[in-house]
Amino acid sequence: MSNILEINNLSLKIGVQDILHDVTVKVPQKGIVSVLGANGVGKTSLMRCVSGIYHATGGEILLDGQDISKLKSHDIVERGVMQAPEGRQIFSTMTVLENLLLGAGALGRQELDHVLTLFPVLKERLKQQAGSMSGGEQQMLCIGRALMHKPKVLLLDEPSLGLAPRLVGFICELVTRIRDEGYSVLLVEQNVKAALRISDKAYVIEHGKIVIEGDAHELMSDKRVADAYLGGHVHEGS
Amino acid sequence: MFDPYFLQQLAIGVSLGMIYALMAIGFTLIFGVLNVVNFAHGEVYTIGAFAGLMAITAFAPPLLVVLFIALAAGAFAGFGLERLAFRPFRRFSDEASLKSRAMREATLMSSLAMSIIAREAMELIFGSQFQSVDLAYLINKPIEIGPITIVNGDLIILGITLLMLAGLQWLLKKSPIGMSIRAVSNNALGAKYCGINTDRTIIFTFIIGSGMGALAGILVGLYYGAIFPAMGFTPGIKAFVAMVMGGLSSIPGAVVSAMILGLAESISTSFMPSVWSDMVAYAFLLATLIFFPQGLFGARRERV
Numbered sequence: 001m002s003n004i005l006e007i008n009n010l011s012l013k014i015g016v017q018d019i020l021h022d023v024t025v026k027v028p029q030k031g032i033v034s035v036l037g038a039n040g041v042g043k044t045s046l047m048r049c050v051s052g053i054y055h056a057t058g059g060e061i062l063l064d065g066q067d068i069s070k071l072k073s074h075d076i077v078e079r080g081v082m083q084a085p086e087g088r089q090i091f092s093t094m095t096v097l098e099n100l101l102l103g104a105g106a107l108g109r110q111e112l113d114h115v116l117t118l119f120p121v122l123k124e125r126l127k128q129q130a131g132s133m134s135g136g137e138q139q140m141l142c143i144g145r146a147l148m149h150k151p152k153v154l155l156l157d158e159p160s161l162g163l164a165p166r167l168v169g170f171i172c173e174l175v176t177r178i179r180d181e182g183y184s185v186l187l188v189e190q191n192v193k194a195a196l197r198i199s200d201k202a203y204v205i206e207h208g209k210i211v212i213e214g215d216a217h218e219l220m221s222d223k224r225v226a227d228a229y230l231g232g233h234v235h236e237g238s
Numbered sequence: 239m240f241d242p243y244f245l246q247q248l249a250i251g252v253s254l255g256m257i258y259a260l261m262a263i264g265f266t267l268i269f270g271v272l273n274v275v276n277f278a279h280g281e282v283y284t285i286g287a288f289a290g291l292m293a294i295t296a297f298a299p300p301l302l303v304v305l306f307i308a309l310a311a312g313a314f315a316g317f318g319l320e321r322l323a324f325r326p327f328r329r330f331s332d333e334a335s336l337k338s339r340a341m342r343e344a345t346l347m348s349s350l351a352m353s354i355i356a357r358e359a360m361e362l363i364f365g366s367q368f369q370s371v372d373l374a375y376l377i378n379k380p381i382e383i384g385p386i387t388i389v390n391g392d393l394i395i396l397g398i399t400l401l402m403l404a405g406l407q408w409l410l411k412k413s414p415i416g417m418s419i420r421a422v423s424n425n426a427l428g429a430k431y432c433g434i435n436t437d438r439t440i441i442f443t444f445i446i447g448s449g450m451g452a453l454a455g456i457l458v459g460l461y462y463g464a465i466f467p468a469m470g471f472t473p474g475i476k477a478f479v480a481m482v483m484g485g486l487s488s489i490p491g492a493v494v495s496a497m498i499l500g501l502a503e504s505i506s507t508s509f510m511p512s513v514w515s516d517m518v519a520y521a522f523l524l525a526t527l528i529f530f531p532q533g534l535f536g537a538r539r540e541r542v
Contacts, residue, residue, distance in 0.1 A: 051430075051431060052430075053427070053430060053431075072435075073430040073431070073433070074430070074433045074434060074435040074436075076433075077431075077432065077433025078433060082431075082433070083431050085427075085428075085431050089425055089427050089428035089431055090425070090428060091420070091421050091424040091425050091428055091429075092424065092425070093424050094420060094421070094424060098417065098420075101417070102417060102418075102421050102429075102432045102434070103432050105432070105433050145432065146431075149432075149433065
């Protein structure tokens with residue numbers, strides 16, 4: 001299987017701080033790959049590098065074999081990498097519909113019906129101010145906004161953060177569903193258990209370095225992962 | 239029944255308010271996207287007036303063309319201003335630096351510097367005294383309506399401002415560039431994640447805001463027949479007050495505040511000597527800052 005997105009030996013320094021060091025992550029076509037780790041280990045910085053908010057100080061990011069690591073954020077979106085970022089970053093004083101259309105860019109309303117089928121809640125709230133919705137609804141808007149652009153690679157930064165367990169289940173189901181529709185997903189999560197369950201491949205990041213990588217299925221029963229992130233409890237398959 | 243003098247002042251107040259509104263929109267738009275005050279906005283107004291004047295003396299075009307030339311000159315000045323006084327300080331593009339305090343303070347000084355340079359340059363070129371405007375272009379032909387007399391300039395200013403406001407509203411709500419301006423105002427980082435080119439959006443904001451400011455300049459120049467290099471200072475302050483009263487980044491708030499300011503100022507001459515009327519704006523500013531620090535209409539509404 002060919003890789004749609006390849007992050008090769010990426011490093012990021014901000015001031016004197018080493019944020020990322022020699023990070024390599026590969027996302028296959030129509031795959032879900034997750035990057036796992038605790039708070040403040042560089043997960044979000046990695047995602048920001050891919051989206052061009054930060055510019056890496058070393059290494060490369062290949063999309064379909066072309067380096068995008070020097071491009072500006074709007075060029076990267078143009079090429080088909082769209083992110084549902086940390087903190088959602090929705091336009092809180094604009095309506096839900098306006099938020100979705102801003103995500104769509106030149107595509108306009110082309111994907112609107114599709115996104116509204118994925119998130120029926122948003123359909124009733126199109127005219128509502130985005131900031132007045134609940135956290136879960138805002139998260140759906142955030143993912144929906146990214147899907148409006150029909151991205152080649154969808155980046156999801158902590159989609160489960162602050163959500164009720166039932167909603168975490170919904171988001172997981174949704175991510176598998178859009179993968180089945182042909183999207184490639186790079187997921188960053190603290191909720192290791194939920195992420196491993198839906199991923200094909202996973203990387204564990206600590207202090208800006210990838211320390212463990214492998215098949216998501218295998219990592220579930222990996223002792224190091226279990227000790228550090230699953231409360232020492234090894235899952236027997238799933 | 240109101241006495242005619244009062245009604246007369248009311249008519250003047252509407253025109254004054256409209257001019258302040260045109261100016262205040264530029265301030266507000268720029269504050270919305272960058273969280274900075276553009277201190278050179280008053281000079282953009284002056285540049286508009288001088289551009290119109292030069293067009294009149296050079297080839298005496300129809301009034302509409304004069305206005306258009308002023309608008310274009312303002313837009314160009316806004317573009318240059320962004321390049322010279324704002325862009326160089328925007329070295330990083332993450333949200334922390336796009337609307338940071340350092341950025342705010344640096345551009346506050348750089349825009350002030352640009353305004354001084356522009357004003358002094360115009361003084362060197364044109365001299366500091368009033369420029370004479372071809373009488374045929376003045377928009378002060380009297381029109382009698384019952385007991386009061388307005389001039390055709392009042393109607394022209396009213397018409398053009400309403401047109402500009404409606405156009406701006408359409409632009410911000412319907413056009414892609416307007417949507418981008420609102421998005422950057424609301425959440426600059428979110429706009430980047432949506433693939434919005436924030437640099438380009440900021441340039442367009444300066445172009446639109448400065449064009450409207452310059453239009454206000456030429457309108458006032460032709461209304462009073464007085465065009466001089468320091469003419470932008472007072473309206474700049476008034477528009478700034480209107481922006482603060484309106485809550486810093488709300489266009490409807492700024493427009494309503496500008497109207498209140500214009501009316502209050504011209505009606506105040508019924509009660510006190512007209513030389514004191516400039517004080518009204520400062521009184522409003524003080525009252526706003528003390529009693530309504532979030533602006534007269536409250537905070538937490540849509541930016542821009």
